[in-house]
Amino acid sequence: MYPAAFDYLAPTSKEEALDILAERGSEVKVLAGGQSLIPMMKLRLAQPGTLVDINGVPGLNAIDTPNGYLRIQALARHNDIVRSDVVAAENALIASTAPWVADPLVRNRGTLCGSVAHHDPEGDWASVMLALDATVVAESRDGGEREIPIQDFLVDIFTTSLQPTELLTEVRVDRYTRGGGNYQKLERKVGDYATVGVATHLELDDGGSIAKAGIALTSVYSQNLKVTAAEELLVGKQPSTELFAQAAQVAKDACDPTSDVRGSAAFKRDVVRVYTERSLAASLAGAQG
């Protein structure tokens, strides 16, 4: 299968990339890992007139904590995240998710930022970013840097608030001192979309009560679903099995899965409940550990 013809540009600096975006705008697609974009182009679901390959742009592959937040830049591959000591030390939810994204070969090439920008409703990373209240950073030549809360960034399936002239350069996640996180994913086989995915993140205060909670679901709604009602239920309370069961029930009620080859809607709803309980228990163990 071959994509429709396109112009290929491979800038060697961020400025050059932003110039191309400013001049060509909506006909451009940015190519990072390409593990979703290239298959979509081959199926001709995407037919960009210009492909801007940013793989040769230096200074876009950091995974670090420069200004009090964890930063993952546009060219950090899934397997860079799997292997990152910074991620292992800083963010349990991201560390727990990375090995479950796609398959080992796709992980060598695909990127977290690309996955978020693509916003496939069945992608894992958008749920993780929702649970963590991440900030997406976009840059453009004429607008400079723009910080976008993840909930404003993810508009609808395959649609984000990223402007045609903007490049998604990094995501930022707050650091925490006493917290934990966990991703639970049911998949039929490696590389398949999640049948159900549940991302949770918990932070505790000095008294052991829940200071911050994040819960988001993959593949069980028209897009990645942040379950705000379940998060609000948890905050300010002492963690307990009963409390987590209540939150899991809220998540089960909030989702709206479809019946398909991966399972019936009723089955998926119940997996949401069970996985939310498990994921919260694992997050708590991490936060208390």
Add this chain to the structure above:
Amino acid sequence: MEITVNINGTDYAADVAPRMLLVDFIRTEAGLTGTHIGCDTTSCGVCTVLVDDTPMKTCTMFAVQANGKSLTTVEGLKENGQLSPIQEAFKEEHGLQCGFCTPAMMLVGKAFIEENPNPSDDEVRWAISGNLCRCTGYVNIVKAIQTAGATVAAGSSQEAS
């Protein structure tokens, strides 16, 4: 677009359309047909080659993206005209039946045992989980990669002593 790709130590230069897939460059421009096309949808992994030593699916890269890179395909596995440890192990352990997935399996296995020369069954199965085999049931592929790991580890400890 004029590109030059180094494959197994030889430079291949060609003027290609940007939409040419890397796997087609390898097969038609370089004439190296040991790299196969299977699903063509980023699922089966038979088109895997090492791009600067990292296994990647070449049906999901454009040839222009490999400009200036060094690739290793199955034709580049042999060492000094002899079978390399990973090839020898696939032969000894009967790690193939029809052979269609074998070039990719060996390349993934080679990259993996360089990181982890003494892997468990589960670790090997995890490492090859992006590669489909429809014949073997994977048992002998797992064995072959473990055997090759042991050979490589023994060789490097001999060099060290």
